[in-house]
Amino acid sequence: MTSLYAHFPWCVKKCPYCDFNSHPLGGSLDNDRYIDALILDLNDQRAKHNVARFNTVFFGGGTPSLFDPADFERLLIAISCEGEVTMEANPGTTEHADFAAYARAGINRLSLGVQSFDAGMLQRLGRIHSARETEHAFAAARRGGFDNINLDIMYGLPEQSVDQALEDLRHAIALAPEHLSWYQLTIEPKTAFHSAPPPLPDETLIADMEEHGWMLLREAGYRRYEVSAWSQTGHECQHNLNYWRFGDYLGIGAGAHGKVGRQRTDKAKAPSRYLSAPLETNMRTLRDGDLRFEYLLNALRLVEGTSWNTFSERTGIPPLADEPIWKRGCELGLLRTDRVATTQMGYRHLDSVLTMFLGDG
Ligand SMILES: C[S@@+](CC[C@H](N)C(=O)[O-])C[C@H]1O[C@@H](n2cnc3c(N)ncnc32)[C@H](O)[C@@H]1O
Ligand code: SF4
Structure with missing residues (x-):
C-alpha cells in the first residue's frame, strides 16, 4: 500500500504557534506554476519508486484551500486514486469556496482547521476566521456533498480554563463531524509563541481537560484510535493510519517528506527553491x-x-x-x-x- 502526500506551503498569515512549512502569501498565487511543479515531481518520483497507484492521498499545508477546485482536478487526473483523498482547509479561506466542485474534482474527505470556537482565543492564536465562519464552512461542505469531515481542535491554549476547553469540544461535537483531531498545544522552537511564550494551563489543568474531554468524546460515540485522533466507526483516517503502520508514501511539494522501505526523501523547503528545481530530491537510507x-x-x-x-x-x-x-x-x-x-x-x-x-x- 502506497500513499501520496502533497504539500501546499502558503497561508494567508502565519499563526504564532505553527512550525509547519508554511509561508505567508505576500502577493498573488501562481496556481498553475505550482501544480505544474507538483505533477513533474509526482511523475519523477513515481517512476523512480515504481508506484502504479496510490491507496490514499492527502493535500496538506500550509493551506491547500487557497487553491481552486480546477487545480485539484488537474492534479488528481495525474495522480489517479480510488481511495481516500483528503484536503486541509482553513475556514478563513472558504468564504466563497465551491465545495461541490472540490468534491467533483475527486476530494472525498475534508479536514477543517478550527482550533477553537472562542472569539478571544481565536484572536490570540492569530486565526483569520470566526466561529461563525467555521460553522458556515462546515455547513457549506455538507451541502457540497462531503460526508467525511475532520475538525482540528487544540486544547491547553493560553490561559484556557477546563470549562473553555470542554466548551470547544462540545461545540465541535454538536456539528457531528465523522472525525475529530484533539491536539494539545505545544510550543515549538522558532515560532512566535516560542520567542514570547504565552501563559499556559499547568499539568493538573491539562490532565483535567483530558480526563473530561475523553469522556465527552466517548459519550458522543467517538473512538480514540491514536493519541490525538478520534472517529466515528469506520471513519478512521486511512492516510494517517498508513503513516502510523509504517506503510510507504511519496511526498511531493515544498518540504514534503516521503518513505519507501528504508529510504527517506525530502524536498526543498522554500517554495521559491522548490519551484525552480521540483525534481531535486534528497535521499537517505535508515x-x-x-x-x-x-x-x-x-x-x-x-x-x-x-x-x-x-x-x-x-x-x-x-x-x-x-x-x-x-x-x-x-x-x-x-x-x-x-x-x-x-x-x-x-x-x-x-x-x-x-x-x-x-x-x-
Ligand atoms: C498543518 S495544520 C493544517 C490546517 C490549516 N493550515 C489550518 O491551520 O487551518 C494541521 C493542524 O495541526 C495543529 N497544530 C499546528 N500547530 C500546532 C501546535 N503547535 N500544537 C498543537 N497542534 C498544532 C492544528 O490543529 C492544525 O489545524
Ligand atoms: S493556517 Fe495552519 S499551516 Fe498556516 S500557519 Fe496557521 S496553523 Fe500553520
Whole structure:
C-alpha cells in the first residue's frame, strides 16, 4: 500500500504557534506554476519508486484551500486514486469556496482547521476566521456533498480554563463531524509563541481537560484510535493510519517528506527553491537502529499498535518480543508481548515508554 502526500506551503498569515512549512502569501498565487511543479515531481518520483497507484492521498499545508477546485482536478487526473483523498482547509479561506466542485474534482474527505470556537482565543492564536465562519464552512461542505469531515481542535491554549476547553469540544461535537483531531498545544522552537511564550494551563489543568474531554468524546460515540485522533466507526483516517503502520508514501511539494522501505526523501523547503528545481530530491537510507525506533515512534501512537508480522514485514527486522528491553517493558506492565503495542498503563505514559528505546539498537 502506497500513499501520496502533497504539500501546499502558503497561508494567508502565519499563526504564532505553527512550525509547519508554511509561508505567508505576500502577493498573488501562481496556481498553475505550482501544480505544474507538483505533477513533474509526482511523475519523477513515481517512476523512480515504481508506484502504479496510490491507496490514499492527502493535500496538506500550509493551506491547500487557497487553491481552486480546477487545480485539484488537474492534479488528481495525474495522480489517479480510488481511495481516500483528503484536503486541509482553513475556514478563513472558504468564504466563497465551491465545495461541490472540490468534491467533483475527486476530494472525498475534508479536514477543517478550527482550533477553537472562542472569539478571544481565536484572536490570540492569530486565526483569520470566526466561529461563525467555521460553522458556515462546515455547513457549506455538507451541502457540497462531503460526508467525511475532520475538525482540528487544540486544547491547553493560553490561559484556557477546563470549562473553555470542554466548551470547544462540545461545540465541535454538536456539528457531528465523522472525525475529530484533539491536539494539545505545544510550543515549538522558532515560532512566535516560542520567542514570547504565552501563559499556559499547568499539568493538573491539562490532565483535567483530558480526563473530561475523553469522556465527552466517548459519550458522543467517538473512538480514540491514536493519541490525538478520534472517529466515528469506520471513519478512521486511512492516510494517517498508513503513516502510523509504517506503510510507504511519496511526498511531493515544498518540504514534503516521503518513505519507501528504508529510504527517506525530502524536498526543498522554500517554495521559491522548490519551484525552480521540483525534481531535486534528497535521499537517505535508515540503518536498523533508526528504523526500529521510527517504527515504534509511529506504531505505539496507535491504541491497538500493530502485529509483529507487520513490524517484520515493514522493517525487515525480526520481532523484538524476546529482547531484554521489550521484556523489561512487559514486566513493568507497559508493553504487550503479543503485539507491538502498549498496555493501557503504557499508553498513559507513552513518552516514557518511547524514551526507553531512544539510543537503544
Ligand atoms: C498543518 S495544520 C493544517 C490546517 C490549516 N493550515 C489550518 O491551520 O487551518 C494541521 C493542524 O495541526 C495543529 N497544530 C499546528 N500547530 C500546532 C501546535 N503547535 N500544537 C498543537 N497542534 C498544532 C492544528 O490543529 C492544525 O489545524
Ligand atoms: S493556517 Fe495552519 S499551516 Fe498556516 S500557519 Fe496557521 S496553523 Fe500553520
